[in-house]
Amino acid sequence: MSIPETSVSHLGVDVSRPVIEAVELRKEFGDFVAVDDISFAVPRGEFFGLLGPNGAGKSTTMRMIGAVSHRSGGQLSVLDRDPNTEGPQIRAQLGVVPQEDNLDLELSVTDNLYSYGRFFGLSRTELRARIPELLEFAQLPDRAKTRVENLSGGMRRRLTIARSLINSPSLLLLDEPTTGLDPQARHILWDRLYRLKDRGTTMVLTTHFMDEAEQLCDRLVVVDQGQIMAEGSPRELIRSYATREVLELRFATGKQEQNGDLVRSVLGERNIRVEVLPDRVLVYADNAEEVSAMLTSYNVHARSSLIRRCSLEDVFLRLTGRSLID
Numbered sequence: 001m002s003i004p005e006t007s008v009s010h011l012g013v014d015v016s017r018p019v020i021e022a023v024e025l026r027k028e029f030g031d032f033v034a035v036d037d038i039s040f041a042v043p044r045g046e047f048f049g050l051l052g053p054n055g056a057g058k059s060t061t062m063r064m065i066g067a068v069s070h071r072s073g074g075q076l077s078v079l080d081r082d083p084n085t086e087g088p089q090i091r092a093q094l095g096v097v098p099q100e101d102n103l104d105l106e107l108s109v110t111d112n113l114y115s116y117g118r119f120f121g122l123s124r125t126e127l128r129a130r131i132p133e134l135l136e137f138a139q140l141p142d143r144a145k146t147r148v149e150n151l152s153g154g155m156r157r158r159l160t161i162a163r164s165l166i167n168s169p170s171l172l173l174l175d176e177p178t179t180g181l182d183p184q185a186r187h188i189l190w191d192r193l194y195r196l197k198d199r200g201t202t203m204v205l206t207t208h209f210m211d212e213a214e215q216l217c218d219r220l221v222v223v224d225q226g227q228i229m230a231e232g233s234p235r236e237l238i239r240s241y242a243t244r245e246v247l248e249l250r251f252a253t254g255k256q257e258q259n260g261d262l263v264r265s266v267l268g269e270r271n272i273r274v275e276v277l278p279d280r281v282l283v284y285a286d287n288a289e290e291v292s293a294m295l296t297s298y299n300v301h302a303r304s305s306l307i308r309r310c311s312l313e314d315v316f317l318r319l320t321g322r323s324l325i326d
Ligand SMILES: Nc1ncnc2c1ncn2[C@@H]1O[C@H](COP(=O)(O)OP(=O)(O)OP(=O)(O)O)[C@@H](O)[C@H]1O
Pocket: 029, 032, 034, 052, 053, 054, 055, 056, 057, 058, 059, 060, 061, 208
């Protein structure tokens, strides 16, 4: 006789249930619809992304998940609870990394962690054990006594993330965590997020950086104007909405449109997609080298050209006709 698989953990939590489930989730501000009936589910342990340009409705969705803003319509379940009626219970189990750091600048690194922990009801003894771990995680042990106002932007972000972990949250919400950081600080932060992922932390990230979404997210939704345009893993999305490669051609300033038409006339019959942007022309093909040679044989010469692998930026362009960062 086989033993039936159980989905109930030793804590009595049904681990097969999604951590977040949104069905036709909606948010209106007066007549304006910021989130327009979106549906998605986030299983336990997933790193889930909301990718979209400014104003797409990402933060508004996060605020509803974080139980700080009531939905106007649809259904939303977070950690098996309803954020509209069980906000305090949900917030007690959440870690939140807001878009803007809201650390206490005048307090030291340790005191920021300490006061936040006390706010969550942790005892002094618990905090004495927990804070060194969090300092280690944030790579800030040697800054423990430094006032936050003297930390760099990257250090502050790492502290904000460490602080969000003080209550050992079941779900971590990260709203544009790397905006404003330099590339090196971003990579350090990504490394910290990979570590959390390895530990099985369920995370939701909003970002308008496609490379960030591509690097970090197991699965994501592309959002634009309050709606979901596509859903899948970064690889699935690229496979569905883009080609393997893209040929980027830069013509003389102000001549992209004219040359784009020329490129289209050469490639039109071959069912090859051509996008004309203000500063370059993009040609989508599985073998970009071959297309490049063909254009040369038709006397189409760009000032510069490069071949690169398709990214989520190309997916977004295909879905909306616009660049992700306008
Ligand atoms: N409290 C509010 N009152 C009125 N309109 C709002 C409010 N909050 C957000 N909006 C509008 O809702 C839309 C979605 O905003 P939201 O902040 O969710 O976008 P976002 O995708 O997070 O963009 P960003 O990357 O700029 O944060 C925007 O047009 C914004 O102006």
